[in-house]
Amino acid sequence: MKYIFLLIIAFLLTLGQSKGQIPFIRHLVNSGFYEEAIFVIGNDKKDYSAQQRDSINYYNGWAHYSLKNLQESSSSFLKVSDTSPFYNKSYFFAGYNQIYLGNYGEARSILDRIDRSDEPILWLYNFELSGIEMLNGKWPEAKQYLELVPEENAVLNNQVLALNEIWKEQEQHREKSPVAAGIMSAILPGSGKIYVGKTGAGIASMIGNIGFGLITWENYRKSGLADVKTILFGSIFAVNYVSNIYGSVVSVKVIENEYENAIHNQILFQLHIPLRNFFD
Secondary structure (H helix, E strand, O other): OHHHHHHHHHHHHHHOOOOOOHHHHHHHHHOOOHHHHHHHHHHOOOOOOHHHHHHHHHHHHHHHHHOOOHHHHHHHHOOOOOOOOOHHHHHHHHHHHHHHOOOHHHHHHHHOOOOOOOHHHHHHHHHHHHHHHHHOOOHHHHHHHHOOOOOOOOOOHHHHHHHHHHHHHHHHOOOOOHHHHHHHHHHOOOHHHHHOOOHHHHHHHHHHHHHHHHHHHHHHHHHOOOOHHHHHHHHHHHHHHHHHHHHHHHHHHHHHHHHHHHHHHHHHHHHHHHHHHHHO
16 A cells, blocks of 8 residues: 555656645645655655755655654755755754764754854753753753753743753762672672662562571581581572672662663653744
8 A cells, every 4th residue: 555655656746847846745744744755855856946955855854853764864954054944943953863863972063053143042052952961971061051041931941940850860869889789788688789779679688698598507507518408508598699799789780770761861852842842
């Protein structure tokens, strides 16, 4: 069915070649037919004016953006000239694409090319730069940019508040030490997991290790080191003891990674919202 639709589009493209396909491309993009719009753009051989070509590059960028083809989206958006009414929107979204892809230097370079003489555009620029610095782990610099955006701005108000909350949370966050967790678990099994916030798992490890340790000691005291039960329970205790230390260290890394990923995603989400609100 999809291929039949593409053949129909190709036929319509051939019929309308003399007039150009920009209205048709715009209709496809606005209707959510992004793949079809990209197909039409790729097969449209008409020689357009510079202004018309700007429109096509914008629609091509938007279609790829909607399909999560972010690198292709950026490439198309960046072909839009500074005389186009789509210029600011194209460059902000091209910058955001690179932010999402983790190319923060490239994103900054793109945003720096935007004319910021209009104050709302300057506010949006500083807001996006604040997010870039947060994602880079440069929290003091992020705060400086964020302070340049007035909170009373209707479009950015909620997102400025949200980034401020993220900044405060990061300031209060105390990163757990995997070394400390390992040492604590070596001294008292289970305490390392309690330290990282896994109280239930920590108590369970503590009970298990102490239990097997006491059973091993009792068998050793009664039957000696060579006794089968002493060896069996001693082996179980040793495995549990070592795995408990290792588990405590890994738990710290997992928890910190989860925290960083959550913060990362929150920042990306907040950076995206005003772009849609600002230009829609």
